[in-house]
Amino acid sequence: MEDQGTQDAAIFLMSLGEEEAAEVFKHLSPKEVQKLGETIAGMRAVSHDRVAQVMGRFTDEAASQSLLVSDTNNYVKAVLKRALGDDKASLLIDRIMQGSDVSGIESLKWMDPQSIAELLRNEHPQIMAAILVHLESDLISGVLKHLSERSRNEVMLRIATLEGIQPTALNDLNEVLYKVLAGGDKVRKTSLGGVQTAADIINMMGTAIETTVIESIRLLDADLAQKIMDKMFTFEDLLKLDNKSVQMILKEVSSDALVVALKGSSTELRELILGNMSSRAAEALREDLESRGPVRLSEVEGQQKEILKIVRRLSDEGSIVMGGGGDDGFV
Numbered sequence: 001m002e003d004q005g006t007q008d009a010a011i012f013l014m015s016l017g018e019e020e021a022a023e024v025f026k027h028l029s030p031k032e033v034q035k036l037g038e039t040i041a042g043m044r045a046v047s048h049d050r051v052a053q054v055m056g057r058f059t060d061e062a063a064s065q066s067l068l069v070s071d072t073n074n075y076v077k078a079v080l081k082r083a084l085g086d087d088k089a090s091l092l093i094d095r096i097m098q099g100s101d102v103s104g105i106e107s108l109k110w111m112d113p114q115s116i117a118e119l120l121r122n123e124h125p126q127i128m129a130a131i132l133v134h135l136e137s138d139l140i141s142g143v144l145k146h147l148s149e150r151s152r153n154e155v156m157l158r159i160a161t162l163e164g165i166q167p168t169a170l171n172d173l174n175e176v177l178y179k180v181l182a183g184g185d186k187v188r189k190t191s192l193g194g195v196q197t198a199a200d201i202i203n204m205m206g207t208a209i210e211t212t213v214i215e216s217i218r219l220l221d222a223d224l225a226q227k228i229m230d231k232m233f234t235f236e237d238l239l240k241l242d243n244k245s246v247q248m249i250l251k252e253v254s255s256d257a258l259v260v261a262l263k264g265s266s267t268e269l270r271e272l273i274l275g276n277m278s279s280r281a282a283e284a285l286r287e288d289l290e291s292r293g294p295v296r297l298s299e300v301e302g303q304q305k306e307i308l309k310i311v312r313r314l315s316d317e318g319s320i321v322m323g324g325g326g327d328d329g330f331v
Contacts, residue, residue, distance in 0.1 A: 108131070140159075199229075258303075
């Protein structure tokens with residue numbers, strides 16, 4: 001089910017007209033463009049009251065804000081250089097700005113996984129790892145599925161052991177694909193890669209691939225494999241969440257998606273889910289589960305991964321607390 005914020009944004013963009021809406025889309029991420037595009041495409045009719053409500057809300061929020069500086073990036077750089085001098089400021093500026101675009105790598109975010117895999121297929125695993133960690137975990141997972149098992153395992157090992165990279169400003173995608181990302185002496189390492197990143201990526205893969213990747217890493221470094229597993233969160237780990245967290249997750253999952261996902265779950269997990277629904281909704285879900293015929297394993301895993309994305313987002317927002325095991329368990 002679409003959240004109201006996305007629907008409001010879609011209504012607002014439709015109210016602007018094609019030219020103005022296009023300018024807004026230029027500043028959005030690929031995922032945001034896709035989500036808004038799907039929402040707009042699915043809309044058929046919107047009441048005048050709803051449009052007025054959305055436009056009124058935008059007007060109120062816009063009126064309550066003031067842009068004090070036209071270029072905040074340059075302002076921060078100038079102030080820090082005046083206060084700290086060029087050398088100290090450069091170190092701090094790189095930390096602050098590390099979320100900025102990394103030139104050609106930004107283009108990869110708009111490509112499908114198979115195309116990215118084809119572009120990177122002949123690169124050294126270390127270069128592939130340094131490039132891929134700039135992307136979203138689900139996109140990385142999709143890319144790795146299109147690589148050979150050996151290449152996939154080598155890249156995952158390097159992502160898991162990556163403590164940071166030193167990216168340079170790249171002029172085009174070709175430079176990204178054929179040069180190791182390394183900056184000057186003053187460039188600070190970004191906090192990309194590592195055990196948690198590896199766990200997030202593996203979480204997005206199917207069970208069969210997850211097993212081969214983990215076992216490959218275990219053969220080379222058993223401790224590292226265990227650390228990754230401790231950070232991973234599987235669909236059955238929903239059992240470790242409290243009722244409030246489960247209820248928050250259920251608010252964002254459609255009934256159809258839930259039915260498919262639960263086809264591959266334990267009885268215990270089904271009862272936890274049903275126990276956190278209204279009696280009417282629980283009864284409807286039970287009936288759907290009983291009436292639904294066989295479902296492909298890939299489809300079940302796909303829906304489970306989509307729900308895990310919601311879990312990860314809610315965790316990142318601080319709405320729920322989760323962990324993959326070990327000392328970082330649930331509280």
